[in-house]
Amino acid sequence: MKALEEKIKREGCLMPGDILNVGSFLNQQLDCAFLFEMGKEIGRIFGKDGVNKVLTIEASGIAVAVAAGYALGVPAVFAKKHRSGNVSGGVYKASIHSYTHGNDYEAVVPKDFLCGDDRVLIVDDFLANGAALRGLIDIVGQSGAYLVGAATAIEKGFQGGGDALRALGIRVDSLAIIDRFEDGGVVFRKSEM
């Protein structure tokens, strides 16, 4: 999505340790109008796949998921994060390692909100090593729902999480894929779209 690549170049901030800070429009401060452009693009990509539910994880995934759900005309469900070992009964759950915080947490979705008849699109703001996405895929598997694919706003391609999932046959579409950082700037992977 050209507009997202340009926005990352214009408003993103490259921090020490190759951390891309997009807090000014995608995380913590949310550019609401632009979110809806991203949602529309996800709707365009997955609009013919019979998606009936969007699944994400709190907190920063919620905004993109709501925009995508709006565009697709379906509800969005978000997994809550709990400290591991703190959850029981009536839920699907998956243990996820947080590379940011160096600990594990459990992603939890009540069974009421996902079932075998659902066709699920997973949506998130960031895809790096893919740990969160794998946790959500695990939850979709537990529910018996059909996994249509995953849509993320920004993928850090060089961390390999997206390509590892694609190698499993899972459809992963990211609106912008960062190939590498170079000279303090961002180089995007050539889009095939």
Place this chain on the structure above:
Amino acid sequence: MKALEEKIKREGCLMPGDILNVGSFLNQQLDCAFLFEMGKEIGRIFGKDGVNKVLTIEASGIAVAVAAGYALGVPAVFAKKHRSGNVSGGVYKASIHSYTHGNDYEAVVPKDFLCGDDRVLIVDDFLANGAALRGLIDIVGQSGAYLVGAATAIEKGFQGGGDALRALGIRVDSLAIIDRFEDGGVVFRKSEM
């Protein structure tokens, strides 16, 4: 907002201990189309007040805030929750007591995202005792921004948090105000709008 009152009656679930569960459309599962109707209504109420920023708190406030920000044509900022004593430097923060979890946490907003020139509308999904709202009002005060008011989706009027803030002269508009629970059902406060 009549449509919200009807949705609460139709889809809300009254649990033991006078807890209203609206997880099927406002929390954990999000009715994206309806969220945008609520956002539009907030836009209608506050559309002439020069709001240039919406402020909320993660996680379940984000969805309503994004919808309101979209309707008002302004960005939404969300405060992150941290365990108390775990935050320093370059941020506004306020200590908030969670009645749900029986502990305190800190709501944190980087100084980059709020300043003295801003005209802020606080948005949240629920208003009960008003602890979260008071924390966010504290943060607006620290930033020097002008507080236009607060818009919440569902207010539990009988818990008094909203009226206590109104008594301070703060403009608080809730799309649905629950006056009491009666015979397993919900009775709404008569709207003056």
